[in-house]
Amino acid sequence: xxxxxLLTAILQGLAFAGLGYGIYVSLRIFNIPDITTDxxxxxxxxxxxxxxxxxxxxxxxxSIAAVAGALAGMCSGLIHTKxxxxxxxxxxxxxxxxxxxxxxLLGRPNLPLIxxxxxxxxxxxxxxxxxxxxxxLAFLLFITIILRYLLKSDFGIAMRATGNNEAMVRAMGVNVxxxxxxxxxxANALTALxxxxxxxxxxxxxxxxxxxxxxxxxxxxxxxxxxFGKIIKRNIYIHLIAVATGCILFRLAIxxxxxxxxxxxxxxxxxxxxxLVIIALASAKKKQVI
Amino acid sequence: xxxxxxxxxxxxxxxxxEVKAIQDLQLKIESEDFIVVVGANGSGKSTLLNLLxxxxxxxxxxxxxxxxxxNQLQEHQRSxxxxxxxxNPLMGTAPDLxxxxxxxxxxxxxxSKKLHIGINATFRQGVADSIQRVGMGLENKLDTPMGQLSGxxxxxxxxLMSTMDNCKILLMDEPTSALDPRSSELIxxxxxxIIQEKKICALLVTHRLKDCIQFGNRILFMKEGKVxxxxxxxxxxxxxxxxxxxxxx
Numbered sequence: 001x002x003x004x005x006l007l008t009a010i011l012q013g014l015a016f017a018g019l020g021y022g023i024y025v026s027l028r029i030f031n032i033p034d035i036t037t038d039x040x041x042x043x044x045x046x047x048x049x050x051x052x053x054x055x056x057x058x059x060x061x062x063s064i065a066a067v068a069g070a071l072a073g074m075c076s077g078l079i080h081t082k083x084x085x086x087x088x089x090x091x092x093x094x095x096x097x098x099x100x101x102x103x104x105l106l107g108r109p110n111l112p113l114i115x116x117x118x119x120x121x122x123x124x125x126x127x128x129x130x131x132x133x134x135x136x137l138a139f140l141l142f143i144t145i146i147l148r149y150l151l152k153s154d155f156g157i158a159m160r161a162t163g164n165n166e167a168m169v170r171a172m173g174v175n176v177x178x179x180x181x182x183x184x185x186x187a188n189a190l191t192a193l194x195x196x197x198x199x200x201x202x203x204x205x206x207x208x209x210x211x212x213x214x215x216x217x218x219x220x221x222x223x224x225x226x227x228f229g230k231i232i233k234r235n236i237y238i239h240l241i242a243v244a245t246g247c248i249l250f251r252l253a254i255x256x257x258x259x260x261x262x263x264x265x266x267x268x269x270x271x272x273x274x275x276l277v278i279i280a281l282a283s284a285k286k287k288q289v290i
Numbered sequence: 291x292x293x294x295x296x297x298x299x300x301x302x303x304x305x306x307x308e309v310k311a312i313q314d315l316q317l318k319i320e321s322e323d324f325i326v327v328v329g330a331n332g333s334g335k336s337t338l339l340n341l342l343x344x345x346x347x348x349x350x351x352x353x354x355x356x357x358x359x360x361n362q363l364q365e366h367q368r369s370x371x372x373x374x375x376x377x378n379p380l381m382g383t384a385p386d387l388x389x390x391x392x393x394x395x396x397x398x399x400x401x402s403k404k405l406h407i408g409i410n411a412t413f414r415q416g417v418a419d420s421i422q423r424v425g426m427g428l429e430n431k432l433d434t435p436m437g438q439l440s441g442x443x444x445x446x447x448x449x450l451m452s453t454m455d456n457c458k459i460l461l462m463d464e465p466t467s468a469l470d471p472r473s474s475e476l477i478x479x480x481x482x483x484i485i486q487e488k489k490i491c492a493l494l495v496t497h498r499l500k501d502c503i504q505f506g507n508r509i510l511f512m513k514e515g516k517v518x519x520x521x522x523x524x525x526x527x528x529x530x531x532x533x534x535x536x537x538x539x
Contacts, residue, residue: 150405157391158403164384171343171382171452172399173369233386233435 002259007129009255013248014136015201016220018194020247021147021240023217026187028239029151030163030180032080035091035214037191039098040072042210044192046102049111049205058119062196069192070185072098077181095210103207110206118200132201139197143190144240150186151236159183191217212268219275220250226278250274291321291491292342292459297351299337299515311337312348313515321458323522324485324492326502329512330538335495338512339461342493344368370400373452375445375481377464382448385437389428389447392436393417396451420450424480442473446480453484460485460492467497478505499534511537 019041026034044065051061072094079090103109119139123131150156161169162179170176191213199205224246225232225239232239257270299312312334319325327335341348344365353360360368376382383392394409418429424446428439436444445465453460462481466474482505485492494505502509509526511519511534519537521529 149407152407152409153405154394154398154403154408155405157387157395158398160391161384161387161395164386165381167376168382168384169395170366171369171372171374172395173366174395174403175366 009251013251015197016247017140017244018190019217020220020243022187022191023221024243030183032087036076036094037214038210039095040069040188040191041195041213042102044069044195045199045205045209046106048196048199052116065192065196066189070189073184073188077184081177081180112204148236220246222278223249292319293354295352297348299348321491324506325508326506327495327510333512334515335512339463371458373457373460375462375465379441379445383436383444388433390432399455442469445477460490462494
């Protein structure tokens with residue numbers, strides 16, 4: 001694996017931190033494996049491409065992408081809590097619907113961004129590469145601080161307790177249904193931001209970009225937790241850093257497989273296998289990961 | 291203060307396994323009553339507590355708090371008045387959250403959970419002071435995840451948590467049946483003191499007839515979804531274990 005290849009994987013990993021945090025919120029805080037992720041990731045990319053190519057400032061485009069992702073999460077949350085549909089099924093419903101919505105929004109299967117400003121070009125100094133590194137690190141720092149504050153706040157305590165002990169939280173005057181809807185909105189807003197960054201990084205949005213992305217997110221979260229071990233329980237910052245690290249490691253694992261000569265057509269098979277290996281390793285240690 | 295008017299509740303209505311849990315129940319509970327509820331399994335004791343808490347609504351009848359119907363209020367809305375202690379000592383706390391965070395949530399039981407960080411030095415000190423009274427040494431372990439404590443410790447903290455914010459009604463459903471004798475005694479003494487101090491209305495569902503003698507000012511004996519015996523005052527104070535036991539014949 002050469003240095004440029006390695007660096008690309010790390011940068012992609014940083015851009016995937018939003019996805020990792022999204023999965024962390026839905027899976028670890030609410031115990032919901034949220035399949036909406038596939039759709040909201042692509043939605044984030046599609047919305048960003050449309051907004052930026054129509055001349056909008058990249059930060060506005062990213063904000064709109066985040067709101068769009070939140071709306072998708074809200075739909076899943078409402079279907080799950082109001083119609084009492086299993087959370088997995090609710091996610092699949094919204095993900096399926098989003099595929100058509102993304103296609104309608106985009107009007108064609110993919111939209112390239114050529115010579116348009118991006119989140120990375122907002123950095124006024126340095127080479128293209130250092131702009132990317134700096135912008136992605138700034139983004140990671142920003143969402144880490146925001147998410148950590150949110151989770152430590154009174155609202156966040158109620159949110160974390162919801163996935164932990166629903167009966168108790170209800171007795172503490174928390175509306176569990178609203179909490180889940182808000183939680184899934186936050187998770188999918190974060191995921192959409194990842195879709196937005198990847199679109200800007202690779203220079204195009206593609207209708208299929210979200211397929212299987214939920215598994216990448218799951219794999220990244222589990223990988224980070226496996227590497228950091230028990231200390232993730234100590235505080236939220238450590239857990240978030242573990243998740244972000246997991247995102248990078250996961251990208252590196254896939255880049256490693258590709259550079260070892262694996263046919264890119266096998267990419268999703270490789271992704272699934274990597275996740276399966278992590279699950280198997282954890283289950284050998286008698287630890288449930290999902 | 292609490293009135294139950296002609297309450298009925300049937301589960302699996304119309305099916306083979308239909309259960310008439312509560313049948314035309316009439317009950318008035320005063321604001322400083324400490325009622326011990328006894329009865330055979332399936333006599334409707336837990337259903338009564340669940341109806342008061344709003345876990346489910348009655349099929350027929352009205353439940354009034356201070357003269358106002360609460361039938362339409364859901365569980366999380368009624369939690370403004372009601373605190374609960376369950377049989378399973380793990381039910382009242384969130385295991386992955388620290389002791390301090392659990393208490394923070396409890397402190398906000400009747401108010402909104404805002405986007406600001408509410409755990410500060412003052413709050414920490416307040417929790418440490420209140421935990422000190424149970425004498426378990428937990429005041430030095432405020433950042434420990436709740437899941438690492440024993441059942442007895444968690445039940446004691448649940449009791450403190452559920453009554454720290456001015457609750458009016460405490461519902462206890464066999465709160466000590468999963469605990470060892472020493473922890474049981476500690477929990478019940480703590481409950482008794484808190485109920486007296488804060489002048490809370492309390493209902494204790496129990497299978498230990500000794501509790502009827504030791505605690506409360508009133509005993510309800512339930513049978514087939516109805517109140518068979520309702521004694522208080524002198525007759526409550528003079529009741530014997532033998533007499534209580536005879537009710538179950």
